[in-house]
Amino acid sequence: MSSELPQFYDFGPFRLDLTDHILLRDGKSVSLTPKALDTLVVLVRNKGRILTKDQLLKTVWPETFVEEATLAQNIFTLRKALGGSEGKQYIQTIPKRGYRFAASVTEVIGGSDDEAPVVQVGAVMDRGDVVDRDTAIGSLAVLPLLNASSDPDAEYISDGITESIVNSLSLLPELQIKACSTVSHYKGRQISPQEAGRELAVDAVLVGRILKFGENLQIKMELVDVTNGWQLWGEEYDQKLSDLYKFQGAVAKDISEKLRLKVTSEEWQRIVKPRAQKGEAYQLYLRGRYCLNLRTRQGYENARDCFEQAIQIDSFFALAYCGLADTYIRYDFYGLIAPRQTIPKARAAAVKAVELDNELPETHTTMAAIKLVYNQDPLGAEREFKLAIRLNPKYSRAHDGYAHCLLEMGRTEESLAECQRALELEPFDLEINEHLGWYYLFARQYDLAITQLLKTLEMGPHVYRARILLGMAYVQKKWFSQAIEEFLRAERLEKTSVLSGFLGHAYAMAGKEEALEILDDLLEQLNHCYVPPYSIALIYTGLGKRDEAFEWLQKAFVEHSHWRGWLRLTPELDSLRSDPRFTELVHHKFKQAD
Numbered sequence: 001m002s003s004e005l006p007q008f009y010d011f012g013p014f015r016l017d018l019t020d021h022i023l024l025r026d027g028k029s030v031s032l033t034p035k036a037l038d039t040l041v042v043l044v045r046n047k048g049r050i051l052t053k054d055q056l057l058k059t060v061w062p063e064t065f066v067e068e069a070t071l072a073q074n075i076f077t078l079r080k081a082l083g084g085s086e087g088k089q090y091i092q093t094i095p096k097r098g099y100r101f102a103a104s105v106t107e108v109i110g111g112s113d114d115e116a117p118v119v120q121v122g123a124v125m126d127r128g129d130v131v132d133r134d135t136a137i138g139s140l141a142v143l144p145l146l147n148a149s150s151d152p153d154a155e156y157i158s159d160g161i162t163e164s165i166v167n168s169l170s171l172l173p174e175l176q177i178k179a180c181s182t183v184s185h186y187k188g189r190q191i192s193p194q195e196a197g198r199e200l201a202v203d204a205v206l207v208g209r210i211l212k213f214g215e216n217l218q219i220k221m222e223l224v225d226v227t228n229g230w231q232l233w234g235e236e237y238d239q240k241l242s243d244l245y246k247f248q249g250a251v252a253k254d255i256s257e258k259l260r261l262k263v264t265s266e267e268w269q270r271i272v273k274p275r276a277q278k279g280e281a282y283q284l285y286l287r288g289r290y291c292l293n294l295r296t297r298q299g300y301e302n303a304r305d306c307f308e309q310a311i312q313i314d315s316f317f318a319l320a321y322c323g324l325a326d327t328y329i330r331y332d333f334y335g336l337i338a339p340r341q342t343i344p345k346a347r348a349a350a351v352k353a354v355e356l357d358n359e360l361p362e363t364h365t366t367m368a369a370i371k372l373v374y375n376q377d378p379l380g381a382e383r384e385f386k387l388a389i390r391l392n393p394k395y396s397r398a399h400d401g402y403a404h405c406l407l408e409m410g411r412t413e414e415s416l417a418e419c420q421r422a423l424e425l426e427p428f429d430l431e432i433n434e435h436l437g438w439y440y441l442f443a444r445q446y447d448l449a450i451t452q453l454l455k456t457l458e459m460g461p462h463v464y465r466a467r468i469l470l471g472m473a474y475v476q477k478k479w480f481s482q483a484i485e486e487f488l489r490a491e492r493l494e495k496t497s498v499l500s501g502f503l504g505h506a507y508a509m510a511g512k513e514e515a516l517e518i519l520d521d522l523l524e525q526l527n528h529c530y531v532p533p534y535s536i537a538l539i540y541t542g543l544g545k546r547d548e549a550f551e552w553l554q555k556a557f558v559e560h561s562h563w564r565g566w567l568r569l570t571p572e573l574d575s576l577r578s579d580p581r582f583t584e585l586v587h588h589k590f591k592q593a594d
Contacts, residue, residue, distance in 0.1 A: 501535025508542025
């Protein structure tokens with residue numbers, strides 16, 4: 001922030017102009033005596049703080065003795081000028097103590113109005129005050145922390161800290177926290193905390209900004225009451241990057257103490273417990289999660305590298321092992337590496353994560369995914385998902401994964417309920433929205449699938465898998481031209497052998513020769529890189545060549561990839577389900593121990 005002093009203070013319809021020493025209302029001058037205006041300047045500059053009568057008298061009349069009645073008359077004059085009874089909302093009387101300017105204020109610093117940078121500042125409560133709102137704070141939103149550094153590489157730090165704070169605060173039993181996906185669209189927007197809080201229907205909003213200076217961070221945090229714009233709590237942290245892994249626990253502790261939340265000692269331990277022991281490892285973990293959330297092939301490869309490096313630095317970092325396992329699971333859908341190379345690594349990472357910390361919902365959610373996807377053990381996966389949810393009922397990833405588990409178990413109504421619960425927790429999360437479309441597709445409710453996937457793509461046009469799923473739904477509706485166009489749009493985002501399989505299947509169903517061209521290309525690629533057998537089986541299915549389709553489906557089963565679970569549910573193989581070979585293949589293989 002600039003070191004210049006503010007030239008204007010804006011509040012409500014008013015502007016306090018310090019350059020011309022005048023108060024304006026909607027651009028028109030408000031008549032005030034010089035001392036009344038001086039009193040207003042002192043109050044506004046100390047917004048939110050309680051100023052005693054003695055402090056005000058000595059500041060406004062530094063060289064003259066005046067009676068308290070003179071100050072009282074000035075306060076009366078100011079309130080009248082600010083709107084009579086409405087003026088009391090701006091200037092509060094604190095019985096037996098003094099006065100406080102209670103409104104939210106915007107400081108305007110710099111040159112002209114059009115050029116001036118604007119910083120929104122909530123009214124600040126005195127540190128000794130209790131939370132004096134009519135009702136307790138029961139809900140809170142953490143707006144994306146602003147990366148105020150000139151270093152764009154610090155973006156992963158601001159995003160990571162935001163997510164970490166949300167995860168820590170979500171463990172507080174008496175506080176409802178808005179999910180990261182819900183507040184993510186506020187990133188980069190110029191909006192006051194009060195306005196954002198009203199839109200999000202929460203009691204308070206946590207805002208912050210990060211400045212990075214080499215290996216040091218300055219983090220300013222502010223908790224703003226949405227009802228009146230007062231700052232309930234604020235703190236400035238001077239943090240070394242090497243100690244960043246302790247930060248979110250400290251913030252959660254400070255906020256819970258300020259709001260006087262009831263927290264058991266066991267809950268405290270979970271909230272403030274550092275997730276890593278070494279700062280460099282934690283930074284790599286944050287970067288890895290940032291890359292993973294990009295949901296691109298390059299993002300997954302970068303995420304893998306970050307998690308592996310984090311583990312090399314801190315071999316006791318459970319969340320880094322979770323991140324590594326989660327990354328390998330996603331590899332399958334992109335067909336990046338043969339599953340025989342990734343599955344053992346994913347399993348080992350998940351097992352290690354649980355061994356290191358079995359009280360984290362993340363470790364059990366990752367283990368559940370391994371049991372469901374690779375071990376084909378839905379009952380074991382269900383136990384892990386339930387444990388994760390018990391550890392943190394607000395953890396959306398556990399509910400989302402459990403929905404998939406229940407779908408594979410044939411418990412469709414329960415699956416839909418879990419998927420909807422995940423969406424309640426993370427209504428704007430692109431992956432969870434995509435997964436609801438996935439659910440409808442597997443449930444053969446194609447119109448609902450299309451509606452949901454179009455909604456997802458409206459929020460995130462870059463979501464690769466949502467475009468593939470939408471193309472699949474169009475194929476089932478026999479809207480082949482729309483399906484092909486959707487797959488081609490996905491190809492512009494990311495060209496993979498998995499996508500080629502779905503595109504080739506759509507061409508085959510439409511009776512187009514391009515299907516054979518894609519099939520020949522995939523078979524040729526087998527000579528120099530990995531191609532998922534399922535992709536080839538899918539094209540043969542569309543061409544009506546059952547023998548070849550079953551040959552490649554058998555290979556998909558043998559390599560134990562996640563496609564084994566997929567093909568039990570997906571509609572593009574419905575034409576094969578009446579064939580005894582399909583029943584034999586599925587049931588025989590799934591009864592085998594891995």
